[in-house]
Amino acid sequence: MDLLLHLSIVIAIYSIFALSLNIEVGYTGLFNFGHVAFFAIGAYTSALLTLQGVPFSLSMIAGIGFAGAAGFLIGIPSLKLQGDYFGIATLGFAEIVRMILQNQVAWTKGPMGLPGITRPELFSWRFDTLPEYLVLALGAAILTFLVIGFLTLSPFGRVLKAIRDDETAAAILGKNAFACKMKSFVIGSLFAGLAGVLWAHYITFISPGDFTLTETILVLLIVVLGGKGTLLGPVVGAVVLIFFQESLRFLRLPPEWSSILGPLQQMVFGLILVLLMIFRPEGLIREKGKEKIDRD
Amino acid sequence: MIEIRNVTKTFGGTRAVADCSLNLEGLKIAGLIGPNGSGKTTLFNLITGLVRPDSGEITFQGKRIDGKLPHHMAALGLIRTFQLSRVFPRLTVMDNMLIAPQRQTGERLLSLLFQFPKVRMEEANHREKAVELLDMLGIIHLHDQFAGNLSYGQQKLLELGRAVMAEPKMILLDEPTAGINPRLIQTMKDMILKMKACGQIFFIIEHNMDVVVELCEKIFVLDHGEKIAEGSPLEIQNDPLVIEAYLG
Numbered sequence: 114m115d116l117l118l119h120l121s122i123v124i125a126i127y128s129i130f131a132l133s134l135n136i137e138v139g140y141t142g143l144f145n146f147g148h149v150a151f152f153a154i155g156a157y158t159s160a161l162l163t164l165q166g167v168p169f170s171l172s173m174i175a176g177i178g179f180a181g182a183a184g185f186l187i188g189i190p191s192l193k194l195q196g197d198y199f200g201i202a203t204l205g206f207a208e209i210v211r212m213i214l215q216n217q218v219a220w221t222k223g224p225m226g227l228p229g230i231t232r233p234e235l236f237s238w239r240f241d242t243l244p245e246y247l248v249l250a251l252g253a254a255i256l257t258f259l260v261i262g263f264l265t266l267s268p269f270g271r272v273l274k275a276i277r278d279d280e281t282a283a284a285i286l287g288k289n290a291f292a293c294k295m296k297s298f299v300i301g302s303l304f305a306g307l308a309g310v311l312w313a314h315y316i317t318f319i320s321p322g323d324f325t326l327t328e329t330i331l332v333l334l335i336v337v338l339g340g341k342g343t344l345l346g347p348v349v350g351a352v353v354l355i356f357f358q359e360s361l362r363f364l365r366l367p368p369e370w371s372s373i374l375g376p377l378q379q380m381v382f383g384l385i386l387v388l389l390m391i392f393r394p395e396g397l398i399r400e401k402g403k404e405k406i407d408r409d
Numbered sequence: 410m411i412e413i414r415n416v417t418k419t420f421g422g423t424r425a426v427a428d429c430s431l432n433l434e435g436l437k438i439a440g441l442i443g444p445n446g447s448g449k450t451t452l453f454n455l456i457t458g459l460v461r462p463d464s465g466e467i468t469f470q471g472k473r474i475d476g477k478l479p480h481h482m483a484a485l486g487l488i489r490t491f492q493l494s495r496v497f498p499r500l501t502v503m504d505n506m507l508i509a510p511q512r513q514t515g516e517r518l519l520s521l522l523f524q525f526p527k528v529r530m531e532e533a534n535h536r537e538k539a540v541e542l543l544d545m546l547g548i549i550h551l552h553d554q555f556a557g558n559l560s561y562g563q564q565k566l567l568e569l570g571r572a573v574m575a576e577p578k579m580i581l582l583d584e585p586t587a588g589i590n591p592r593l594i595q596t597m598k599d600m601i602l603k604m605k606a607c608g609q610i611f612f613i614i615e616h617n618m619d620v621v622v623e624l625c626e627k628i629f630v631l632d633h634g635e636k637i638a639e640g641s642p643l644e645i646q647n648d649p650l651v652i653e654a655y656l657g
């Protein structure tokens with residue numbers, strides 16, 4: 114039962130994380146390879162503040178806000194770059210964030226990490242036990258789903274997709290591609306920050322090693338497997354991949370196997386990606402729009 | 410509406426557009442012809458801000474527009490199509506149409522949240538107009554298909570429809586009938602003439618002489634980036650310089 118609750122909480126948090134990446138990758142065509150940085154900023158900001166005695170309601174807002182602000186600042190130089198270079202810039206940014214977390218020992222305790230992060234209290238409700246935390250995580254996930262859904266189905270979301278498909282043609286139709294990409298990137302960063310906040314207060318111990326490229330790859334894989342550019346895709350992807358990942362962890366494998374568990378998991382992820390590209394490149398959920406019936 | 414004065418654009422060693430001056434004042438449908446590589450598309454790129462002139466000026470309704478960014482041009486009322494059509498392949502045909510109207514309330518985040526009823530009303534109006542245009546273009550049955558799945562000719566029709574949806578002051582068409590079948594060429598011509606009757610102004614690059622002669626009041630001819638002639642279709646057809654450029 115606890116395992117099921119744990120799985121549900123992690124899936125809810127990763128759904129938020131994946132939904133936030135999907136608005137960038139799936140809807141706007143921004144291949145962000147450093148998305149984990151915004152998750153980390155949310156996690157560390159909220160953890161550090163609550164450890165100083167700041168109430169969760171404020172630390173959560175600060176975590177989300179800092180992640181969004183970081184997105185804005187990184188967006189100014191990097192969103193002017195063409196696709197591949199944008200990917201490299203975000204990858205570099207994520208490494209810089211991780212280095213800061215590791216080396217600013219005075220603030221972050223460096224590689225030792227931050228233990229003893231408290232389970233949150235929000236408007237006098239405590240989210241302490243697993244069922245309570247599930248309510249919080251699920252509530253946040255539903256809210257994220259609704260907000261991202263509303264935005265991507267709106268005329269604003271249509272502009273994002275147009276920019277994804279052909280930036281020049283969108284510009285010719287009067288769309289300010291840079292401004293729209295910036296909005297998408299900041300929205301994605303805000304929600305990644307939210308996912309990070311929820312993660313830190315759930316796990317209660319975070320360290321820089323939790324926020325590596327592997328995390329970005331996992332969340333990218335969730336988006337691609339689920340179906341990028343669709344509303345449900347990231348949620349479906351999160352259910353499938355997190356279920357797989359977490360259940361591996363709970364298998365009673367002999368101790369001498371533990372060292373190969375990490376590489377094994379990455380091999381299986383790689384295999385999933387290859388099979389996906391061959392058999393269903395559009396992901397489990399398809400974008401809305403029909404394939405052709407007749408030609409002229 | 411558009412006036413181009415002494416515009417030059419050089420790429421490396423080639424003078425793609427060389428000291429060109431064109432005045433489109435008062436013309437409903439102006440044509441631009443010339444052999445391949447004579448600088449026609451480059452001239453459109455200059456007008457729509459995709460490339461900047463090395464020298465010279467371009468004015469639209471009396472205001473300088475050279476140096477402005479492409480996304481400002483649509484707001485000023487200039488919309489173009491591309492020689493190789495550029496529809497949004499992973500948007501449906503309907504969404505390709507709905508993207509075009511300018512200053513949409515629902516595209517701004519704050520007004521999307523606080524003026525939602527207005528957004529819905531606008532969407533409904535745009536949709537109605539899009540249905541009407543798609544019907545005229547004969548592609549209404551494809552409204553929920555991805556635009557990338559349309560045939561090349563259908564994509565060119567959609568691109569024209571999308572331009573009309575933007576309600577610009579002037580539409581620039583880059584070879585609208587190139588590479589599409591005669592039936593769709595007819596649809597394209599009908600559409601252009603219908604829009605002309607509604608007061609729409611066009612500037613058209615066209616290879617097909619029959620189409621140019623039928624549609625345009627005045628034709629400008631480029632060769633090696635230079636304007637070698639301008640005049641009525643009849644004058645152009647009998648101009649020795651033009652005949653030489655095309656034959657030689």
Ligand SMILES: Nc1ncnc2c1ncn2[C@@H]1O[C@H](COP(=O)(O)OP(=O)(O)O)[C@@H](O)[C@H]1O
Pocket residue numbers: 420423424425443444445446447448449450451452
């Ligand atoms: N972006 C560019 N970079 C380099 N050369 C270009 C570019 N655009 C056009 N040209 C060159 O400019 C000349 C005119 O091309 P273009 O305007 O496309 O001619 P047209 O549309 O009349 O066929 C050609 O020699 C072409 O190779």
Ligand SMILES: [Mg+2]
Pocket residue numbers: 449450451492
């Ligand atoms: Mg051309």
